[in-house]
Amino acid sequence: METKYQPGDKVQILQRNQPGHVRTPIYVRGKVGVIERIVGAFPNPETLAYGHSGLPYKMLYRVNFKQGELWSDYDGSPDDTLEIEIYEHWMAPA
Template identity: 55%
Template sequence: MSAETPEERRFEVGDEVRVALSHPPGHRRTPFYIRGKTGVVERYCGAFRNPEELAYGFDGEPRRHLYRVRFRQHDIWDGYDGPEQDTLDLEIYQHWLERA
């Protein structure tokens, strides 16, 4: 792990966040299906080297804050065939998130 200071942390547990609706080419760890969706920060996972840079042989610095975000299934999928309370969690790097 590097000692390089990561970017400033912008979100806390409980914050409502929206995933960027953006489709840049290249290696991305934000699945297509979650882009543009709104959820709530469930936990802060730590700061990690940026996989979008590591994937091309760069060092991934500065590290990026990673959050676990919880979404209602009915907010993700039109016509989700399950009860209202079902949820989906996934990890989103801070640079993909904006305040909702």
């Protein structure tokens, strides 16, 4: 399965309101991060959770965010990061 993004690419998480078994928490939506690694293709949890096949598979990445990007008043070190898994259909090039 093809990967649209490579480690080091900047991506923006989509700001989308979508009900159901969505694995993209609200606190990263709309935020810009960097692809840390390609995890691989996994069944889509948004359909798998409701007894469907989860097909087609979705490419999953780990995305690295600076904490300051997520929380404007973050008071730890400016180097502190948060890393999270995001499916390809939840991001766009930034």
